[in-house]
Amino acid sequence: MKIATITFGCRLNKAESSAFEARAVAAGHELVHAPADADIIVVRGCSVTANAEKDCEKLIANMRKYHTGKQVFAIGCLPGKDANASAELGRLLAPAPASAKNFAIPLKSARAFLKVQDGCNSKCAYCIVPQVRGRSKSENFDKLLEQSRRIVDAGFTEIVLTGCNLVQYRSKKQSLADLVEAILAVGDGFRIRLGSIEPGVMDKDIIELFARNPRVCRHLHLSLQSASNDILKAMLRPCNLKKLNALCEGFRNAVPEGTLGADVICGFPGESEEDFMVTRRFLALWDFAQIHAFPYSERPGTLAAAMEGAIVKKTRQERARLLIRDAGLRRLRIMDSWVGKEVDVCVEKSANGTSEGWSGEYLHVKIEGEHPRRSLVHATISGVDKFTQTLLA
Numbered sequence: 001m002k003i004a005t006i007t008f009g010c011r012l013n014k015a016e017s018s019a020f021e022a023r024a025v026a027a028g029h030e031l032v033h034a035p036a037d038a039d040i041i042v043v044r045g046c047s048v049t050a051n052a053e054k055d056c057e058k059l060i061a062n063m064r065k066y067h068t069g070k071q072v073f074a075i076g077c078l079p080g081k082d083a084n085a086s087a088e089l090g091r092l093l094a095p096a097p098a099s100a101k102n103f104a105i106p107l108k109s110a111r112a113f114l115k116v117q118d119g120c121n122s123k124c125a126y127c128i129v130p131q132v133r134g135r136s137k138s139e140n141f142d143k144l145l146e147q148s149r150r151i152v153d154a155g156f157t158e159i160v161l162t163g164c165n166l167v168q169y170r171s172k173k174q175s176l177a178d179l180v181e182a183i184l185a186v187g188d189g190f191r192i193r194l195g196s197i198e199p200g201v202m203d204k205d206i207i208e209l210f211a212r213n214p215r216v217c218r219h220l221h222l223s224l225q226s227a228s229n230d231i232l233k234a235m236l237r238p239c240n241l242k243k244l245n246a247l248c249e250g251f252r253n254a255v256p257e258g259t260l261g262a263d264v265i266c267g268f269p270g271e272s273e274e275d276f277m278v279t280r281r282f283l284a285l286w287d288f289a290q291i292h293a294f295p296y297s298e299r300p301g302t303l304a305a306a307m308e309g310a311i312v313k314k315t316r317q318e319r320a321r322l323l324i325r326d327a328g329l330r331r332l333r334i335m336d337s338w339v340g341k342e343v344d345v346c347v348e349k350s351a352n353g354t355s356e357g358w359s360g361e362y363l364h365v366k367i368e369g370e371h372p373r374r375s376l377v378h379a380t381i382s383g384v385d386k387f388t389q390t391l392l393a
């Protein structure tokens with residue numbers, strides 16, 4: 001059968017789509033790009049914000065309306081997903097060989113997204129993930145090592161570890177830090193990138209990971225949401241400003257040229273102008289270069305949806321806009337500081353005499369010459385294309 005996949009949202013969803021596609025091909029199905037060419041359409045949705053969820057639901061409704069006669073499956077992080085869709089899809093994929101089920105090698109992506117964990121044991125007031133994906137479940141340690149070996153043998157030079165809440169990874173007594181170091185020991189010539197990290201839980205281990213392992217990409221993306229103590233408390237986050245400052249200071253000391261990124265919710269119920277400014281100053285203090293700032297949106301079924309102190313929507317949007325603008329200006333300044341320095345670029349595409357990809361610091365780089373996709377190329381930065389926010393080498 002012909003299958004088209006559409007993936008919304010984060011790296012975890014990408015990892016799950018990659019694994020699904022590899023299994024589908026191993027089971028003898030064909031992947032197609034356009035839903036119109038497919039017999040089966042699989043939409044892996046995202047509910048990170050109420051708006052993201054609405055977009056997914058709209059697309060799913062359109063797929064069902066305009067592609068009558070085709071099977072449309074809604075899976076992933078959607079509260080309204082088909083209850084039996086995953087099981088039904090699993091049956092359709094049979095008889096995939098056992099090896100393909102266990103160790104699916106990504107087919108489409110230049111970097112290998114490896115899902116190590118799913119679900120979450122926390123109860124952040126705004127978040128629907130624990131209800132949608134359940135409690136934290138970790139992949140078996142040895143199985144992940146075997147899968148990493150296969151990924152490296154297939155020629156990948158960057159493995160991106162993904163999960164709903166990576167710091168909750170546990171396999172017997174092994175933690176996320178143990179897993180990263182064990183995967184690195186699988187071989188040479190590749191690096192590991194950590195997906196989004198929840199601060200406040202295993203900050204010291206994370207800092208030590210960066211300090212000890214130059215093959216861990218020097219980029220820390222925090223699931224921050226706010227830096228204001230009052231708002232963090234209202235959000236039921238396991239963190240406070242003191243811990244956040246200590247984490248960023250530790251990261252800067254461990255890898256001075258590393259870059260920081262964050263997800264931030266703007267206009268959570270009760271967020272005063274001063275609360276917002278605490279977050280804004282914090283992001284400036286530690287030079288956060290990549291910010292995903294979302295205006296808070298009420299999600300039925302979460303604690304926050306019933307909270308008092310709603311912030312007017314315009315203010316939520318304005319705060320998000322300000323943070324994104326700040327980060328853009330900082331990113332350009334940081335990029336300028338890279339001129340004359342060396343980077344390792346994981347190549348995503350090559351054409352017309354140039355190659356493009358990402359440095360370990362998660363900066364977009366364009367290099368001269370057509371290098372093989374997925375290779376790691378060492379280059380010296382010679383300039384910055386400010387329009388596309390790309391380093392040139």
Ligand code: SF4
Nearest residue numbers: 120122123124127129
């Ligand atoms: S830790 Fe992350 S995934 Fe878990 S409830 Fe909080 S925001 Fe959601």
